[in-house]
Amino acid sequence: MSKRSLALLLILGVATLVGGLLLPNWMSYLFTIAMGKGLVVLGLVLLMRAGLVSFGQGLYYCLGAYVAGMLTQFAEVTDVLLILLASVSFSVVIAAIIGLLLCRYREIFFAMFSMAFSMILYGLLVRNQVLGSTDGFNVANPSLLGWAPGPEGASNLVLAVAVLLVFTLGILAWRYLKSLSGYAGEAVRENEIRLEYLGGSVFKIIYVKYIIAAGLAAIGGTVTALVSGHVDPEMAYWTTSGEFVFIALMGGTGHVAAPIIAAVLFESLRTYASAVAPYTWQMILGFALLAIILFLPSGLWSLVERFQNKKPRKAP
Amino acid sequence: MKHSLLTAATVACAMTTGGLSLNAYAADEYKLGLVTFLSGAASGPFGIPAKNAADLVIDAINDGTLPAPIKGNGIDGRMITPVYLDEAGGATKQTAEFRNLVERDGVDAVVGYISSGDCLAIPSVAEELKTLTVLFDCGTPRVFEEADYKYVFRTTATASMDNIAAARYVHENLSDLQTIAGINQNYSWGHDSWRDFTETLKVLRGGDIEITTEQFPKLFAGQYGAEISALQVNSADVIHTSFWGGDTDAFVLQAAARGLLADNEVIFTAGETALNSLGEHLPDGAIIGARGPFGPFAPESELNTWFQNEFTERFGTPPTFPAYHMAQALIGLKLAHDQAGVGASTDEVISSFEGLEFYGPGGKVEMSRGKGHQAATEMVYGRLTRVDGEITFTDITRYPADCVNPPDGTETLKWIQSGMPGAECN
Amino acid sequence: MKQLLAILVDGSVYASWLFIISAGLTLIYGVMRILNMSHGSFYALGAYSGASMVGWYFSTGSVPWLSFVVLIGAALAAGVTVGLLVERGLLRFMYGRDEVVMILVTYAVLLIMEDAIKLIWGVEPYFAYQPYTMLGRTKFMGLTFANYDFMLIGVSILIGLALWYGLNRTRNGKLLRVIIHDREIAGALGINVSKIFTITFVIGAGIGALAGALTAPGLSVVPGMGIEVIVLAFAVVVIGGLGSISGALVGALIVGMARATAVHLYPEVELFVIYAVMGLVLAFRPQGLFAVANARKI
Incomplete structure (x- = not known):
């Protein structure tokens, strides 16, 4: 990545942040939630590039959110950085264990089995009275390095953190995809045996991707928990995971920015659909999904690519 | 990379600003957000009866046809315009939709929430946005046991x-x-x-x-x-x-x-x-x-007879407790406004709502718990x-x-x- | 002793219900490689059309026992019609896409059907309890069971037998098995794959609707009922091995018995039992009990 594009990205990042802060409150809230979800989907896209679709990212999304919620509520830790660190490390440890089992599976079995794990978490949380069962519990306002912005400033703080995370993690993910291990993902999807003959460990490649995806999902969950101020087991329910796959497909796997944009679009579509048609918003979502699958099989990003391909391309 | 990201940002910005709302504010209307289940398994038994009750009671409040002692048209002269929203989708979605109701649609107050999870998640947002919110049906006692709220009321007793x-x-x-x-x-x-x-x-x-x-x-x-x-x-x-x-x-x-x-x-x-x-x-x-003195257990009163008859006539079935809960919430909200007087500020309405005692179709409701914010019947x-x-x-x-x-x-x-x-x- | 009897009977009743709701799902997957998320919506569709027709039938005051015919007929008609519509109008343009994309396509169908059902029937509950209560009850050893539930066991055996006969003893069934085995070769041999796909999807959707109709008398038909059964049916099918009819049968039996045992002996674990069984089976047999392992891509 050249210095110039880095500088441009930096400007873009600051612009997004300022724009986010200037937007009306409800829009910046929607934007923050969308970025949280976008991060989860980013992890999902990493897996999808290796041919694996997880219907259970809700597991780590929910774990991250609950770790954040429990820290603020029961341990009175409100520092955003500490919370992020804790939820990511916890989810990564869990992913490292579950991954040992899960990464042996492919295709539909990987999808179903990952869903089973998230449903087990859902069941555990529903049984847990201390954590409020299905009602969940509220999350206290976050602070940063001793600075507590209070209820009004809290959502701006989370927004700023989310923008920062999206940009840094986005760049990291982009670099990762350009690395050997990143390209190995596509090799796994195309042909596992050939890859192993070439000396790559398919298990290791998938395992690493699974753990990265879990970490990203945990961050997404933490952002959502902090900005919405509430967590409940619904976050681990299979429909939540299904939504992530929906967004991933909507954006396409072509670029790291695709999931973020798709998440913003998805959230806007959903809120407008339920405002315009409170009785039939699901149907609108259904038709939108069908339209994307039919006309944009590689996701919305293929539009951008089509647009780009018209111009002569420089070597990267 | 840079081109694609720039495009990305442009797409996102265009999208968010493009769909901006038209906040036509009319002084003579009282915009009321109404959130109940319009889809899913809770819609048939709870959401729709509650919505029906809302339609009935709002029409009666606007026309001034509620039986005495409730009087006057609308809420201090302003006609109620309901904005309906589906409660399905979980607490995270509902907090987002609540913000949309308040900040995009500019509602004056929100009445709603059947699910206890939503009732726990909404109050902190209501406080942040300083919006009068009446929880009408959910049962969990945790809402006012775990915290105190200024803008949030619940006109139904706990489970x-x-x-x-x-x-x-x-x-x-x-x-x-x-x-x-x-x-x-x-x-x-x-x-x-x-x-x-x-x-x-x-x-x-x-x-x-x-x-x-x-x-x-x-x-x-x-x-x-x-x-x-x-x-x-x-x-x-x-x-x-x-x-x-x-x-x-x-x-x-x-x-x-x-x-x-x-x-x-x-x-x-x-x-x-x-x-x-x-x-x-x-x-x-x-x-x-x-879930209270409702339906067959409602004490005899002019208001209850009116509610039973009108509801049965308009919707074909007698009102069940979710309908009573909704009627109770709307009447409570109107009476709090009436008592505060025409043109009262939200703070004044809140102080007249706190500790209010009133009669709904299910008899006496005392806002006597949760520092005057939680009803007991x-x-x-x-x-x-x-x-x-x-x-x-x-x-x-x-x-x-x-x-x-x-x-x-x-x-x-x-x-x-x-x-x-x-x-x-x- | 009484408890053991209760576990056995409850387990079998629940298992037969599970088999009926999952048979169509596994059939469609076996032939078409589509994990049909909208299966639950066909179940709901069957329940709604069956229940509303039975309600209407009893309001005409005709012979009560014919209501079974009305119940099943209405559901099958609705399931087959909508199944045909979905397959011809949508799915056939999608064949050859990735399995996961197909899941999302059927997920979209689910979202659309859920709201469409709501637009047609509203959200008020529908009842069709007459067939359920009409059959009476049987008492033995201090326990009382509904005869309708025993009939459910019979019906599930019939469906299982019909599917087995259809797949193994008829010409079309044999062609179907060729397709299951190798789709490309089947096409090369001149089998009309597209026609077989249509037939399969319609049968699968029909069984899904039938399952809804058979369930409807025991409960009130409400919005969202389809969503609830999908995960259950998935679990059964995955345990038995995706695409295998006998697998679905065994999966249903295992889950049914496990759940009944849990309810009677350890009610607190009821919620996990299904996932625990699923995890256990998949840990040892990743493809499920009855499925043939897929070769890896070379």
Whole structure:
């Protein structure tokens, strides 16, 4: 990545942040939630590039959110950085264990089995009275390095953190995809045996991707928990995971920015659909999904690519 | 990379700004956000009756046709314009939609929320946005036990009241009660209901009560064959259930077909919604509650007669407790505004709402808990019986509000376990 | 002893219900490689059309026992019609796409059907309890069972037998098995794959609707009932091995018995039992009990 594009990205990042802060409150809230979800989907896209679709990212999304919620509520830790660190490390440890089992599976079995794990978490949380069962519990306002912005400033703080995370993690993910291990993902999807003959460990490649995806999902969950101020087991329910796959497909796997944009679009579509048609918003979502699958099989990003391909391309 | 990201940002910005709302604010309208279930399993038994009640009561408030002593058109002269929203989708979605209602649609107040999870998540947002919010149906006592709110009110009593009263009722009405069994849905509502019921009974009987089996089938499971067998094998003197909506219907049908309801005493804490549809399957003697003095248990009043007649005429079925809850919330909101006077600020409306006592179609509502933000009402149970084929109730016991609601500032479970001090039951 | 009997009977009743709801799902997957998320919507569709027709039938005051014919006929008609519509109008343009994309396509169908059902029937509950209560009950050893539930066991055996006969003893069934085995070769041999796909999807959707109709008398038909059964049906099918009819049967039996045992002996674990069984089976047999392992891509 050249210095110039880095500088441009930096400007873009600051612009997004300022724009986010200037937007009306409800829009910046929607934007923050969308970025949280976008991060989860980013992890999902990493897996999808290796041919694996997880219907259970809700597991780590929910774990991250609950770790954040429990820290603020029961341990009175409100520092955003500490919370992020804790939820990511916890989810990564869990992913490292579950991954040992899960990464042996492919295709539909990987999808179903990952869903089973998230449903087990859902069941555990529903049984847990201390954590409020299905009602969940509220999350206290976050602070940063001793600075507590209070209820009004809290959502701006989370927004700023989310923008920062999206940009840094986005760049990291982009670099990762350009690395050997990143390209190995596509090799796994195309042909596992050939890859192993070439000396790559398919298990290791998938395992690493699974753990990265879990970490990203945990961050997404933490952002959502902090900005919405509430967590409940619904976050681990299979429909939540299904939504992530929906967004991933909507954006396409072509670029790291695709999931973020798709998440913003998805959230806007959903809120407008339920405002315009409170009785039939699901149907609108259904038709939108069908339209994307039919006309944009590689996701919305293929539009951008089509647009780009018209111009002569420089070597990267 | 840079091109694509720039495009990305442009797309995102265009999208977010492009869809901006048109906030036409008219001074002579009172925009009211109404959130109930319009889809999903809770919509039939709860969401739609509540919405119907809202339509009916809002029209009556706007036309000024509510029976005396409620007077005046609209809310201090402003016509209510409802903005409906589907409650389905979980608490995270609802907090986002709440912001949209307030900041995009510019509503003056919000009345809504059936799910307890939503009722726990919404108040902190309502406080942040300084928006008057009336929770109308959800039951969890945690809302005002865990925090104090300024902008949030709940005009319906907590579910603890249902189960404390249920325990009192079976304790007083069933001679030689020794054993109990429970079948409740496996989520907060079911767990809390069963816990309050058993804890109260333990206190009332000095610990002399035995639980034969406690079943927690999944919410909306629909198939209760194995649970019914378990209840038959581990038979008890009374079976407690807090099932609601479709689950009550399924349980009643399956349990009736297998004779469980005829052979056992069963108490349905929220069974009233099943009366209209499945009354013929409920045997004589079934103990029914309506989450307050509603439906068949509503005390006689001009307002109740009006509500029953108009509702039945307009929608074809008599109003059930969710409809009463909604009517109660809307009337409470209007009266708080009326008392504060025309042109009152939100703070003034809040201070007149706090501790308000008013009469809804279900009788007296005292905003006497949660520092004046949480309602307490009486609770009623009765046994179903038939007179010339018509369903009516006998052995009706009315428990005053102070008998079955913990005093202000106490936590329900602690209050029960410490022997319910200060309960006034006569 | 009484408890054991209860577990056995409850387990079998629940298992037969599970088999009926999952048979169509596994059939469609076996032939078409589509994990049909909208299966639950066909179940709901069957329940709604069956229940509303039975309600209407009893309001005409005709012979009660014919209501079974009305119940099943209405559901099958609705399931087959909508199944045909979905397959011809949508799915056939999608064949050859990735399995996961197909899941999302059927997920979209689910979203659309859920709201469409709501638009047609509203959200008020529908009842069709007459067939359920009409059959009466049987008492033995201090336990009372509904005869309708025993009939359910019979019906599930019939469906299982019909599917077995259709797949193994008829010409079309044999062609179907060729397709299951190798789609490309089947096409090369001149089998009309597209026609067989249509037939399969319609049969699968029909069985899904039939399952809904058979369930409807025991409960009230409400919005969202389809969503509830999908995960259950998936679990059964995955345990038995995706695409295998006998697998679905065994999966249903295992889950049914496990659940009944849990309800009677350890009610607190009821919620996990299905996932625990699924995890256990998949840990040892990743493809499920009855499925043939897929060769890896070379």
